[in-house]
Amino acid sequence: MNGHVLVLNQDYSALTVCSVQRAIVLMHLQKVHLVESVDGKAVRSPSTRMPYPSIVRLKAYARIPYKKVMLSRKNVLKRDHHTCQYCGSRDRLTIDHIRPKSRGGRDTWENLVAACVTCNNRKGDMTPEEAGMELNREPFRPSYVMFIRDFVGNLDDTWKPYLFLS
Structure with a gap:
């Protein structure tokens, strides 16, 4: 029973991803409706048989304040x-400030990038332009849905419409 289940709010917006075990408990407690199940799979006990969940939806709307991804080294x-x-x-990755802190650079999604120790030391206390270095990709603030997608790895095709990826 190792797998992931997409949890939707009552309005079908993506909330989070949980384990299959957690989804089964929520189904048993009648806190969620089953939206999609995995064909040909079921969870059984001596007295009960439940479909193997892929997507569940909360019965009651959960009011969630603005969902944003927390800025951290890991993220x-x-x-x-x-x-x-x-x-x-x-190899040997660190976090680099595009505009150095000594020049007023802040800890924001748009100013931080992953950099290897060699490049970070070469850039030093300069901007990429001053150091003659070019970013492969402009940094950006990731969306909550992007992190759900990346957390799971291989996405089930049935999830894509709910994550606006179809």
Whole structure:
């Protein structure tokens, strides 16, 4: 029963991803409706048989304040696919401020990128232009849906319409 289940709010907006076990408990407690199940699979107990969930929807609307991805080292590395944004290396990664802190650069999604130690040291206390270095991709604030997609890895095709990926 190792797998992921997409949890939708009552209005069918994506909320989170949970384990199959958690989804089964929510189904048993009648807190969610089953939206999609995996064909040919079921969860059984001596007295009950339930479809193997893929997508569930909350029965009651959960009011969630603005969902945003928290800025952290781990999340910057995840956004940049654990790759140096200057040379493409995947070894000994750090976080680099595009506009250095000493020049007023802030800790924001748009100012932080993953960089290998070599590139970070080469750039030093300069901007990429001053150091003669070019970013492979402009940094951006990731969406909540993007992190759900990346957390799971291989997406089930039935999830795509709910994550606006179809």
